[in-house]
Amino acid sequence: MLVANRGEIAVRIIRACHELGIESVAVYSDADRHARHVRAADVAVRIGPAPAGESYLSAEAIIAAAQATGAEAIHPGYGFLAERATFAAAVESAGLVFVGPDSTAIAAMGDKLAARRLARSVDVPVVPGTLEPAPASDPAGVAAITAAAESLGFPLMVKAAAGGGGRGMRRVPAADELRGALVAASEEALAAFGDGAVYLEREIRPARHIEVQLLGEAGGRVIAIGERDCSIQRRHQKLVEESPAPGLTTRQRLDVHAMAVRIATAAGLTNAATAEFLLDEAGAFWFLEVNSRLQVEHGITELVTGLDLVHEQLWLASGARLSAAALAAAERAGQPVGHAIEVRISLEDPARSFLPLSGRVGRFSLAAGPGIRVDAGIEAGDRVPAEYDSLVAKLMVHAADRPTAIDRLRRALDESEIGGVQTTLPFHWFVAASPDFRAGRLSTDFVDEHWDGPAARATAVSRALLAVGLAARSENPSRGAEGPSRSTDAAAESPWLAAARAEGVDRWPG
Amino acid sequence: MAGMREGPAVRARSIDAAGRPEAELVVGGGASDEQISWRDPEHAILGPEAASGAANRLSRLVVGIVRRRMSDGLMVREVLIDGWRVEVELEAEDRAALRDRARRGAPAGSTGGPLAIRAELPGRIVRLLVAGGDQVDAGQQLLVIEAMKMLNELRAPRAGRVGRVAVAAGDGVDLGDLLVLLE
Numbered sequence: 208m209l210v211a212n213r214g215e216i217a218v219r220i221i222r223a224c225h226e227l228g229i230e231s232v233a234v235y236s237d238a239d240r241h242a243r244h245v246r247a248a249d250v251a252v253r254i255g256p257a258p259a260g261e262s263y264l265s266a267e268a269i270i271a272a273a274q275a276t277g278a279e280a281i282h283p284g285y286g287f288l289a290e291r292a293t294f295a296a297a298v299e300s301a302g303l304v305f306v307g308p309d310s311t312a313i314a315a316m317g318d319k320l321a322a323r324r325l326a327r328s329v330d331v332p333v334v335p336g337t338l339e340p341a342p343a344s345d346p347a348g349v350a351a352i353t354a355a356a357e358s359l360g361f362p363l364m365v366k367a368a369a370g371g372g373g374r375g376m377r378r379v380p381a382a383d384e385l386r387g388a389l390v391a392a393s394e395e396a397l398a399a400f401g402d403g404a405v406y407l408e409r410e411i412r413p414a415r416h417i418e419v420q421l422l423g424e425a426g427g428r429v430i431a432i433g434e435r436d437c438s439i440q441r442r443h444q445k446l447v448e449e450s451p452a453p454g455l456t457t458r459q460r461l462d463v464h465a466m467a468v469r470i471a472t473a474a475g476l477t478n479a480a481t482a483e484f485l486l487d488e489a490g491a492f493w494f495l496e497v498n499s500r501l502q503v504e505h506g507i508t509e510l511v512t513g514l515d516l517v518h519e520q521l522w523l524a525s526g527a528r529l530s531a532a533a534l535a536a537a538e539r540a541g542q543p544v545g546h547a548i549e550v551r552i553s554l555e556d557p558a559r560s561f562l563p564l565s566g567r568v569g570r571f572s573l574a575a576g577p578g579i580r581v582d583a584g585i586e587a588g589d590r591v592p593a594e595y596d597s598l599v600a601k602l603m604v605h606a607a608d609r610p611t612a613i614d615r616l617r618r619a620l621d622e623s624e625i626g627g628v629q630t631t632l633p634f635h636w637f638v639a640a641s642p643d644f645r646a647g648r649l650s651t652d653f654v655d656e657h658w659d660g661p662a663a664r665a666t667a668v669s670r671a672l673l674a675v676g677l678a679a680r681s682e683n684p685s686r687g688a689e690g691p692s693r694s695t696d697a698a699a700e701s702p703w704l705a706a707a708r709a710e711g712v713d714r715w716p717g
Numbered sequence: 718m719a720g721m722r723e724g725p726a727v728r729a730r731s732i733d734a735a736g737r738p739e740a741e742l743v744v745g746g747g748a749s750d751e752q753i754s755w756r757d758p759e760h761a762i763l764g765p766e767a768a769s770g771a772a773n774r775l776s777r778l779v780v781g782i783v784r785r786r787m788s789d790g791l792m793v794r795e796v797l798i799d800g801w802r803v804e805v806e807l808e809a810e811d812r813a814a815l816r817d818r819a820r821r822g823a824p825a826g827s828t829g830g831p832l833a834i835r836a837e838l839p840g841r842i843v844r845l846l847v848a849g850g851d852q853v854d855a856g857q858q859l860l861v862i863e864a865m866k867m868l869n870e871l872r873a874p875r876a877g878r879v880g881r882v883a884v885a886a887g888d889g890v891d892l893g894d895l896l897v898l899l900e
Contacts, residue, residue, distance in 0.1 A: 257889065258841070258889075374867075391868075394868075395867075395868055398843075398863075398868075442867070556733075556734040556735075558733070558734070559733075559734065559735075562734075562837075562864075563839070563840075563864050564734060564839065565839040565891070566839075569781075569795070570779075570781070570797070593839030593840060593841075593864070593889060593890075593891065594841070594889065620800065621777050623800075624779050624797050625797070625802070626781060626795050626797055626802060627795075627802070628734075628802070629734040629801070629802045630800070630802075631800075632800030632801075633799055633800035633801045634800075635800065636799050636800045663801075664801055665740070667776070667798045667799050667801040667803065668731045668739060668740050668801070668803050669740065669742070670776050670778065670798055671731065671778065671796040671798045671801070671803040671805060672729045672730075672731055672740060672741065672742035672803075672805060673742060673744070674778055674780065674796065674798075675729050675780060675794050675796055675805045675807065676727050676728075676729035676742050676743070676744030676807075677744055678780065679727045679729065679744070679792075679794075679807050680726075680727045680744050
């Protein structure tokens with residue numbers, strides 16, 4: 208099996224291969240020569256230079272790598288080529304197995320407009336908006352779309368038909384910004400997906416983001432095995448996810464699962480996919496889109512259901528029926544037992560609008576112990592390139608109920624230390640301690656409403672300065688802050704370290 | 718925790734994720750009741766909090782070992798606190814004061830002199846909108862950087878003449894890389 212991805216998801220898929228006795232092939236760009244997924248795989252093939260367009264997005268290079276190594280199947284992970292129907296078709300026509308829905312279903316779901324029309328055809332409520340592409344440049348078309356926008360009302364969202372991961376998406380607060388948003392979203396979508404088609408959607412706000420995990424076998428049988436709440440987002444990208452979604456009635460849970468199954472069945476989806484919905488304040492679900500791939504946050508569903516979704520994907524891709532375990536999980540999905548939470552650890556500065564960062568990670572020590580799962584794509588000392596997504600690890604906790612899971616998350620964060628580059632960890636500390644989060648008051652506005660990054664950092668910085676300043680003074684008052692070591696025996700280490708080592712022995716009580 | 722010695726004042730200054738000075742604190746003068754205990758040279762945990770559980774703890778703090786920064790010889794320490802990474806420069810207060818005085822004595826060059834515009838985020842140059850020799854207004858778009866999925870427009874902080882464009886479309890840039898020199 209060739210894994211056409213990088214980072215934590217490539218490592219996660221390689222692990223599943225090895226559990227099933229399948230040999231794994233990694234692919235890598237020049238920026239990833241020493242990356243963890245390369246070290247984890249049995250075989251690794253270079254597929255091009257650092258820019259994703261010339262490596263991880265190069266279908267030809269990846270299929271050639273599969274053929275050269277004798278791989279029989281390709282798992283695309285998420286992102287990159289995972290939802291490109293042309294890639295799935297190319298894999299199929301090369302005589303290889305594509306681990307995911309077949310190319311026609313990906314094409315049907317990859318076009319968000321087609322997905323909206325399909326959902327409507329099976330009586331699933333879709334977010335009000337347009338069902339045909341909105342022209343970004345043609346003046347006559349712009350007049351028509353402006354009229355459509357006026358009837359929907361502002362604020363509204365411009366979204367890319369081929370979109371995903373928050374790209375090609377713009378919020379339009381008022382009519383005079385529509386034109387610019389159409390052009391900007393279209394340009395971003397064209398650059399990211401090779402398709403500049405955009406459409407309009409009414410903004411549903413406040414809202415929660417709820418998604419349903421689906422599995423489907425050849426022949427049309429689709430099951431829902433549970434849902435996730437992924438409301439806590441920044442830039443329309445998820446930061447914290449949990450399963451099951453808190454506060455839903457069994458009726459609501461079963462309703463949204465059934466809607467997701469109807470859409471997926473109509474689309475002929477097989478393998479693994481996710482249907483995304485917004486839940487409004489009145490308790491109504493609105494269909495957003497289907498992701499025809501494994502999600503970043505699939506692990507929390509695995510923790511709650513006990514399934515291994517990559518194993519399931521591989522069995523389904525080999526032509527097997529849905530497993531007995533998966534069918535049993537679907538039976539229980541209305542009344543799930545246990546609770547799991549995931550936080551995404553990315554190299555970003557939570558004090559500056561979650562600005563992406565890159566660089567060399569120093570200390571990298573994540574939590575362990577009861578109820579903890581860590582899926583990481585890096586190790587201590589790894590350089591994280593700027594070219595790709597800033598996600599480096601997912602920290603997941605599992606417990607018997609939600610309050611216990613939150614307590615466990617706090618403990619897990621308390622144990623986790625990452626140095627060298629700033630990460631999203633401070634935000635997760637905040638969420639884990641937040642009374643609103645504990646009360647289940649979730650909304651896609653959570654970050655804007657509750658998170659004051661600069662203030663949180665200022666508090667931490669003042670404590671850090673105090674601690675380090677006091678330590679420096681006490682450690683080596685006579686020479687510590689002055690200059691190079693004058694001692695003869697410590698050429699390789701700083702005088703403070705030497706002093707601290709000596710004093711550490713003296714001062715440790717008992 | 719008795720026996721803390723007194724010493725000369727120390728200035729601790731933190732550096733933000735973009736490498737800019739952020740906040741500083743001078744510690745010194747007189748006796749104090751610092752509640753810092755050393756467990757080993759690499760880990761310091763704030764005393765009163767170390768004993769309580771995660772749920773009640775005020776802060777968790779891990780102090781890295783002191784390193785001497787190659788570029789300027791300053792002592793630097795990395796602190797991890799509640800998920801934050803804080804880089805702290807340490808200097809004896811008297812030396813830090815001397816350094817500040819020297820800096821203030823230099824000609825104030827912020828208005829007339831050349832201005833180096835550097836990358837504040839790592840990414841890739843998508844588009845250049847100016848070339849060497851161009852006259853630009855304050856707020857005029859200079860270039861577009863794609864950083865992880867988002868297109869970011871970089872604008873001129875003030876009016877001036879573009880002395881040099883140090884990057885080309887398609888180039889990858891790292892935090893702090895020179896992009897445009899404004900004269």
